[in-house]
Amino acid sequence: MPREYQFPFELRHLVYFREVARRLHFREAAEALGVAQPALSRQVAQLEAALGANLLNRTRRRVELTPAGKLLLERAEPLLRSLHAIPRELRATAGGEVGHLRVAFTGLAMATVLPGILREFHRKHPGIKLELNESPTSSQLVALEAGELACGFFHPDAPTPALATRTLLHEKNGVLLPAGHPRAKARVLRLRDLADTPFVLFPRAHNPGFYDRVLAAFAAAGVAPRIAEEVWPRANATGLVRAGVGATFMTPSEAQPLPPEVVFRPLTGPAPESRLVIGWRASPPPEPALAAFLAVASRT
Amino acid sequence: MPREYQFPFELRHLVYFREVARRLHFREAAEALGVAQPALSRQVAQLEAALGANLLNRTRRRVELTPAGKLLLERAEPLLRSLHAIPRELRATAGGEVGHLRVAFTGLAMATVLPGILREFHRKHPGIKLELNESPTSSQLVALEAGELACGFFHPDAPTPALATRTLLHEKNGVLLPAGHPRAKARVLRLRDLADTPFVLFPRAHNPGFYDRVLAAFAAAGVAPRIAEEVWPRANATGLVRAGVGATFMTPSEAQPLPPEVVFRPLTGPAPESRLVIGWRASPPPEPALAAFLAVASRT
DNA sequence: GAAACTGATACTCCCGAGGCATCACAGGCA
DNA sequence: TGCCTGTGATGCCTCGGGAGTATCAGTTTC
Numbered sequence: 001m002p003r004e005y006q007f008p009f010e011l012r013h014l015v016y017f018r019e020v021a022r023r024l025h026f027r028e029a030a031e032a033l034g035v036a037q038p039a040l041s042r043q044v045a046q047l048e049a050a051l052g053a054n055l056l057n058r059t060r061r062r063v064e065l066t067p068a069g070k071l072l073l074e075r076a077e078p079l080l081r082s083l084h085a086i087p088r089e090l091r092a093t094a095g096g097e098v099g100h101l102r103v104a105f106t107g108l109a110m111a112t113v114l115p116g117i118l119r120e121f122h123r124k125h126p127g128i129k130l131e132l133n134e135s136p137t138s139s140q141l142v143a144l145e146a147g148e149l150a151c152g153f154f155h156p157d158a159p160t161p162a163l164a165t166r167t168l169l170h171e172k173n174g175v176l177l178p179a180g181h182p183r184a185k186a187r188v189l190r191l192r193d194l195a196d197t198p199f200v201l202f203p204r205a206h207n208p209g210f211y212d213r214v215l216a217a218f219a220a221a222g223v224a225p226r227i228a229e230e231v232w233p234r235a236n237a238t239g240l241v242r243a244g245v246g247a248t249f250m251t252p253s254e255a256q257p258l259p260p261e262v263v264f265r266p267l268t269g270p271a272p273e274s275r276l277v278i279g280w281r282a283s284p285p286p287e288p289a290l291a292a293f294l295a296v297a298s299r300t
Numbered sequence: 301m302p303r304e305y306q307f308p309f310e311l312r313h314l315v316y317f318r319e320v321a322r323r324l325h326f327r328e329a330a331e332a333l334g335v336a337q338p339a340l341s342r343q344v345a346q347l348e349a350a351l352g353a354n355l356l357n358r359t360r361r362r363v364e365l366t367p368a369g370k371l372l373l374e375r376a377e378p379l380l381r382s383l384h385a386i387p388r389e390l391r392a393t394a395g396g397e398v399g400h401l402r403v404a405f406t407g408l409a410m411a412t413v414l415p416g417i418l419r420e421f422h423r424k425h426p427g428i429k430l431e432l433n434e435s436p437t438s439s440q441l442v443a444l445e446a447g448e449l450a451c452g453f454f455h456p457d458a459p460t461p462a463l464a465t466r467t468l469l470h471e472k473n474g475v476l477l478p479a480g481h482p483r484a485k486a487r488v489l490r491l492r493d494l495a496d497t498p499f500v501l502f503p504r505a506h507n508p509g510f511y512d513r514v515l516a517a518f519a520a521a522g523v524a525p526r527i528a529e530e531v532w533p534r535a536n537a538t539g540l541v542r543a544g545v546g547a548t549f550m551t552p553s554e555a556q557p558l559p560p561e562v563v564f565r566p567l568t569g570p571a572p573e574s575r576l577v578i579g580w581r582a583s584p585p586p587e588p589a590l591a592a593f594l595a596v597a598s599r600t
Numbered sequence: 601g602a603a604a605c606t607g608a609t610a611c612t613c614c615c616g617a618g619g620c621a622t623c624a625c626a627g628g629c630a
Numbered sequence: 631t632g633c634c635t636g637t638g639a640t641g642c643c644t645c646g647g648g649a650g651t652a653t654c655a656g657t658t659t660c
Contacts, residue, residue, distance in 0.1 A: 007315065008387055008425060011307045012617085026638055039618050041639060049592030052400075052428035053390050058638065061626055068390050075386055079379060086375055087308055090353050090368050100352075125308060128352035292349030312648090326607060339649050341607060358607065359657085 011083065013047040014076045016040055017055065021073045024063045091129075101128060101150040101289055104135040104143065107234020108276055109153035111254045113168050113297075121296045128289045134233050136206030144281060150290045151280040151297075157209025162282060166298055169276040171251040174266040176237075178244045181263070190269045191221035198228030198246030200237045213272055214249065220270035238262065249274075311383065313347040314376045316340055317355065321373045324363045391429075401428060401450040401589055404435040404443065407534020408576055409453035411554045413468050413597075421596045428589045434533050436506030444581060450590045451580035451597075457509025462582060466598055469576035471551040474566040476537075478544045481563070490569045491521035498528030498546035500537045513572055514549065520570040538562065549574075 019029040020040065030040040048055050055069035065073065091100075105114055118130070135143070140152035145162055156165060175194065177184050183193050204211040218225040228246040231237055237248045242261045251274050255264040278297050280286060286294060319329040320340065330337040348355050355369035365373065391400075405414055418430070435443070440452035445462055456465060475494065477484050483493050504511040518525040528546040531537050537548045542561045551574050555564040578597050580586060586594060 007311045007383070009311075011309075011311055015307065027636090035617090036619055037638075038620085038640075043617080045588070045591075045639085048588035049595065050425055051387055051390050052425060052589035052592065054588055059626085061637070063638085068393060071390060071393050072386065075382070075389065079382055082375070082379055083307070086372065087351050089375065090351050090371060125350055125352060288345070288348035288354055289352035291345075292352065295349070327605090335648095336650055337607075338609080338651085341609090342648080345608085363607085 008050040009047050011080075013043055013050070014080060016043045017047050017069075018073065018076055018080060020044055020056065020063070021065055021069060024065075026063065100131070101293055102131045102133070102148065103293070104133050104140045104149050104152040104154070106137060106140075106154055106276070107134065107237075108155070108169075108251065108254055108274060110134065111234070112251075112276070114153060117297045121293060124296065125289075125292050128292065130293075136202070136232065137210070138206055138208070140279075144279060147281070150287075151278055151293065153276060153278050155207055155210055155275060156277055156279070157207060157213070160279060163279040164282040165277040165279040166294075167275060167277050168297070169251070169253065169274070171253060171274055172267065173249040173251055173272050173274055174255065174264055175247045176241050176250045176255060177247045177263050177265060178241055179261050179263055180244070181247070184263045184265075186265065188268055189265045191217060191267060191271060192223050192269075194247060195223045196226070198226045200229045200231055200240045200246050200248040201227055202232055202234065202237075203230045206232065210272070210274075217270045217272045308350040309347050311380075313343055313350070314380060316343045317347050317369075318373065318376055318380060320344055320356065320363070321365055321369060324365070326363065400431070401593055402431045402433070402448065403593070404433050404440045404449050404452040404454070406437060406440075406454055406576070407434065407537075408455070408469070408551065408554055408574060410434065411534070412551075412576070414453060417597045421593060424596065425589075425592050428592065430593075436502070436532065437510070438506055438508070440579075444579060447581065451578055451593065453576060453578050455507055455510055455575055456577055456579070457507060457513070460579065463579040464582040465577040465579040466594075467575060467577050468597070469551070469553065469574070471553060471574055472567065473549040473551055473572050473574055474555065474564055475547045476541050476550045476555060477547045477563050477565060478541055479561050479563055480544070481547070484563045484565075486565065488568055489565045491517060491567060491571060492523050492569075494547060495523045496526070498526045500529045500531055500540045500546050500548040501527055502532055502534065502537075503530045506532065510572070510574075517570045517572045 016029070016033060016035075019033050020026060023029045023032070026040055026044075027037050030037040033040065044056065051068075051072070053068040053072075054066050055072055057064050057066055118132075121128075121130070135152070137154040137156070140149065140154045141160060141163075143149040144152055153168070175189060177197075181197070183189055183197075186193070201211065201214065215225060226246075229240055231240060238259050240246065241248050242259065249272060250264060252264070252266065258264055278294065280290060280294065285291075316329070316333060316335075319333050320326060323329045323332070326340055326344075327337050330340040333340065344356065351368075351372070353368040354366050355372055357364050357366055418432075421428075421430070435452070437454040437456070440449065440454045441460060441463075443449040444452055453468070475489060477497075481497070483489055483497075486493070501511065501514065515525060526546075529540055531540060537550075538559050540546065541548055542559065549572055550564060552564070552566065558564055578594065580590060580594065585591075
């Protein structure tokens with residue numbers, strides 16, 4: 001709370017009041033606004049207090065606007081519309097690239113953190129448009145350094161000196177098996193239990209470092225892996241498992257919720273680990289739009 | 301934070317940005333807004349993030365508007381002016397009595413809680429005008445029941461069934477003595493130490509119950525009081541004490557800061573207690589303007 | 601090149617908006 | 631007339647985020 005200066009009300013109050021004034025029904029307005037009814041009641045009451053005027057006559061059964069309420073609604077409507085239009089106007093006028101972010105991601109990101117981040121980001125920054133592309137780690141690294149991407153969600157293997165990164169997820173992989181697989185009954189598996197099972201992987205070129213570590217995990221378990229397919233994008237791997245083609249690696253959070261006809265089993269002993277990071281060019285410092293996206297992503 | 305809906309920015313952001321944009325100087329703008337400079341920096345950065353545009357070019361030594369910043373300033377100025385005008389407009393149109401409160405108070409209130417309450421209230425509710433009158437408890441009770449006052453700060457003696465009250469202060473009185481008084485050296489006094497000291501009181505009619513309890517305290521101490529003067533308003537009592545006319549009762553918080561040429565001493569043993577309350581008609585329920593005032597008063 | 605000035609950052613505190621549970625009251629129906 | 635349903639208000643608690651203090655980092659100036 002600012003110490004000296006403070007508007008008598010906030011935009012929230014006007015938005016809430018407008019909704020109630022239009023519908024003349026607190027519960028419905030609250031639902032439309034996505035808040036609980038008590039919060040709405042309180043905010044409207046606060047607005048009335050701040051303005052020192054009764055805006056609504058509430059009999060227990062009906063809500064109606066007072067003259068003051070009518071006047072406020074008349075004034076608030078165009079103001080809110082103008083305010084709402086500001087982000088769009090700015091985007092039209094400003095540097096062109098401003099308010100527009102190209103973001104790449106891998107299948108794991110979309111299966112875990114990305115939906116929540118997108119939801120939160122659009123709520124907070126409706127003025128910024130995102131261009132989202134699923135794309136393998138290797139391509140992302142190239143595109144990031146070339147300045148073609150604002151940021152990317154990927155799985156780093158070696159250090160990336162030109163990029164700043166932040167880890168979002170770091171999990172040991174388990175395996176996703178067809179429900180009918182002979183070892184599907186076991187609660188926990190070791191990699192060597194799956195010596196005969198064909199695996200669905202991703203094309204090595206997409207992340208050679210991680211691919212090689214997967215092979216190393218097999219080697220450590222004393223198993224020669226059978227690679228049935230290499231498939232991309234990631235979501236298709238699940239389909240192949242369901243089809244009985246083989247097993248695939250998957251992190252616990254990625255396996256939630258579990259698709260039908262498959263089972264997920266953690267691995268004990270050697271197993272590949274997946275680290276999901278968000279990365280962006282370390283310099284120059286991020287533009288406001290990117291800074292906003294990073295802030296949301298880092299905290300969701 | 302509303303779960304679903306949220307404006308990309310708040311009025312605060314626009315107000316802060318406007319100030320910076322006008323002055324092109326963060327520190328000065330912060331001072332003008334009455335906030336610390338870091339808070340201002342953060343809020344402006346937030347606004348830029350929310351809009352996805354750089355609004356200001358900050359070289360380390362100079363701040364200047366970008367084209368987007370210029371546009372936003374153009375848009376924001378009239379909107380903020382319109383918003384600012386809303387409370388005044390409503391007050392002009394609404395029921396007449398709305399947005400206007402008659403408030404009475406006693407000297408003790410003004411010497412303790414009232415200044416803080418007024419400051420806070422005007423900050424939060426600039427649309428509501430107050431009409432303030434110092435007035436004794438007895439007159440306030442009459443005026444309140446007659447509906448001539450919205451609320452009053454007074455010292456109740458007997459229950460007041462038609463009024464709702466809230467205690468703001470409840471303190472045992474000490475005494476205020478001229479600095480040259482023979483007992484002024486003592487750290488603590490008893491009422492009977494002051495048998496020969498003339499007292500400055502208030503006219504009995506202003507609060508007969510309390511007046512009589514003062515006399516009762518003297519009686520309990522085995523002292524026949526000497527009443528030198530009865531004076532009103534309260535602030536004048538201090539003047540009389542300074543002039544050496546006599547002593548007067550005063551609560552510790554009222555005696556802070558201590559006026560020159562006088563000393564304050566707590567009393568042990570029997571001593572009158574002062575209770576300051578805010579009171580208002582219990583029914584009908586308070587109008588928004590009064591509700592706002594009560595909310596501020598109850599919590600300050 | 602040391603000092604001064606400016607805006608950004610790190611950390612902590614605390615207000616207040618929101619959610620949940622519940623209340624109080626008005627109509628509707630039997 | 632009494633139970634039931636629907637509505638807005640209230641009490642209590644949680645927690646996000648805005649603000650303050652202290653400090654940093656980069657320019658400019660003498």
